[in-house]
């Protein structure tokens with residue numbers, strides 16, 4: 259597969275503490291990658307660093323997207339090149355109505371006409387179970403956990419990125435929403451988007467063909483183990499501790 | 510000749526000119542002279558204008574052609590009206606537009622029709638001659654001696670408008686007023702009197718945006734509103750002054766029994782300094798709302814006070830302000846609510862969004878209760894745009910500027926509920942321009 263995202267020897271620090279230390283990862287166009295790892299191992303840090311969060315300082319290494327270095331680019335430039343990250347904890351933005359925001363997004367990022375934007379927003383919102391009323395609320399303000407996650411997916415659906423980074427889209431969502439999000443992931447994959455999914459559980463893969471996934475295990479800011487779908491099952495059954503002991507990853 | 514004498518002559522000369530030009534009744538000329546006397550004696554304590562004389566002496570001599578209809582307006586004014594979408598507004602509301610020029614009002618068809626029903630809109634100069642009872646209204650909510658600027662206004666006021674809505678008359682569409690003062694040899698001191706008789710309803714929108722006004726650097730407008738029992742008055746003022754103008758808007762209102770006054774001010778271009786301290790006296794069951802939106806930028810100094818006297822049982826007052834503050838500007842809010850009768854309620858809320866660290870916001874809510882069972886409260890929230898919310902929006906592809914504008918718009922919007930959509934669009938544009946530094 260042609261390379262889409264190439265991370266080489268990446269070191270990332272937050273408030274002078276190194277969280278990612280020497281991470282390598284390749285994601286080809288249209289590939290489906292899963293990153294797992296214990297709490298605090300640096301999964302969200304990786305996602306935020308890829309998106310260019312100003313607090314996450316790149317100490318060393320390279321991040322190439324479509325063959326071009328993106329370290330140093332602002333978050334909006336990265337987004338415009340086709341990277342989208344669904345947050346583990348989406349921000350509340352008081353006062354900003356979803357409908358105004360989505361319209362502006364489609365206009366500025368996709369160059370869409372207002373009427374066309376309106377139409378598409380209404381259609382996609384419905385697919386993700388948002389009522390027209392909901393679109394007049396403020397971004398994430400007072401949203402339930404599941405609503406927040408569905409709203410992240412809605413934005414991805416509207417923006418159609420080339421690389422979709424999903425940071426725990428399954429945490430805090432009910433069974434039905436989980437199934438919906440899994441179905442949407444399948445749809446994204448079918449449309450040729452590459453996916454980098456951060457998760458703790460295999461359930462989110464219910465509608466995904468197990469054969470297509472690549473799995474990576476993160477430990478203290480480094481990928482210590484990579485494999486196929488079986489790795490997810492193994493971790494769910496045995497837990498990280500045991501797996502790390504077995505693979506000699508604690509050295 | 511010493512300075513004081515020189516000033517006296519200058520103002521006397523202006524008074525004589527005005528009284529002759531307007532063929533004023535004697536009481537008005539006497540009132541002007543009372544203003545002059547007070548001007549020489551009254552205290553002056555303006556934090557920005559150290560010496561008011563500076564503005565008395567400097568006068569330009571430009572003369573502008575007379576305006577009879579909208580077509581005669583100078584091109585800048587026309588283009589401004591276009592920019593504000595007045596043509597649109599006019600279509601939509603069957604036209605409630607009156608343009609005030611020096612001494613006459615350019616009336617359109619709409620106003621002619623409504624005059625028969627009991628809506629009077631006249632230039633203040635005409636009204637003084639036509640309505641003797643104005644003697645009991647003019648400068649009755651102010652005292653010429655309370656400050657040098659009030660005194661100066663009394664002496665040389667010119668322009669302005671008189672509006673009366675007959676008892677029970679409900680005017681269904683907003684009436685737009687634009688001030689155009691052409692004879693810039695005079696100070697900028699329009700006087701406005703609004704009488705909403707019992708049970709009447711009207712919404713006035715004042716656009717103080719005239720680019721013609723610029724020849725003067727001090728603007729002293731005064732508004733006196735008398736709102737009768739059960740009447741409803743909405744007064745929305747849009748200010749967009751050039752940045753070298755100092756403005757001292759003075760508004761006062763007597764809110765009658767069960768009457769309602771919604772006073773909204775949107776200060777987009779507040780001028781170099783803008784100090785307002787509107788006062789409201791509210792009778793039994795009456796309600797007053799002061800909504801202020803302020804855009805503070807550059808080195809502007811803005812002080813928006815507001816005093817509400819809840820004098821009747823169950824009277825209520827709300828003073829809500831939202832400020833967007835940037836550059837080196839300084840914004841002060843000093844709302845005061847006095848509960849003087851049982852079961853009164855007052856609330857002051859003050860929200861500010863500060864866009865950079867050199868901009869300053871100060872807030873001093875004043876709640877005073879003379880009774881036991883009044884409910885008085887206040888809240889203030891002064892904040893910055895958080896890095897996390899900016900990152901969220903930018904991570905989706907919005908530029909920093911676009912994201913900031915979106916947040917600012919969301920912050921300001923709730924207070925624009927009384928403003929017709931056409932203006933809201935214009936207001937948003939101005940705010941966007943300011944936030945992106947293109948202003």
Ligand SMILES: Nc1ncnc2c1ncn2[C@@H]1O[C@H](COP(=O)(O)OP(=O)(O)OP(=O)(O)O)[C@@H](O)[C@H]1O
Pocket residue numbers: 272273277295296297298299300301302303304313346
């Ligand atoms: N902004 C920050 N300030 C300080 N420390 C941070 C910050 N962001 C992350 N960290 C620290 O970096 C480490 C990795 O955090 P990260 O959120 O990347 O973990 P994670 O793998 O996503 O965990 P989880 O599974 O709980 O979501 C943690 O120790 C965390 O406390």
Ligand SMILES: [Mg+2]
Pocket residue numbers: 301302303346425
């Ligand atoms: Mg995380």
